[in-house]
Amino acid sequence: MPRPPARRNGRSPAASCQAKASEGSGTTRWASARSDRQWWRVNLGAARQVGRVAIDWETAYAKAYRIETSLDGSPWSTAASVTGGRGGTHVSAFAP
Known part of the structure; x- marks a missing residue:
């Protein structure tokens, strides 16, 4: 793709x-x-099923963030919430 x-x-x-x-x-x-x-x-x-997002952070990174999904750009639903981020590669898996 x-x-x-x-x-x-x-x-x-x-x-x-x-x-x-x-x-x-x-x-x-x-x-x-x-x-x-x-x-x-x-x-x-x-529309696609998404059940995982991988982020490769560099030295600067978010300590807390949300991954949100939407079929049409509004409304948005939280698929994953991350707290305690430490940089590096982070994979968030969630129900599609």
């Missing part, structure tokens, strides 16, 4: 960063402002 298009909130730096979050390269990254309430969204193009 090709990599899906990504979107980010308006507080993040350069718009060119948004595609780097899902392009599969370990040498690029997506960056956000250094504050709470940052978000990143992936449009899979059609």
Whole structure:
């Protein structure tokens, strides 16, 4: 499956960063402002079952975050809540 298009909130730096979050390269990254309430969204193009999300964090990482799903961009449901993040690779598995 090709990599899906990504979107980010308006507080993040350069718009060119948004595609780097899902392009599969370990040498690029997506960056956000250094504050709470940052978000990143992936449009899979059609309804799909998703039961796992893997995030490769760098030195900067979220200590707490949510993974939310939606069929149409509104409303959103929390699929996983993470607290105590430590960076590195984190895999969140949840019921699709």
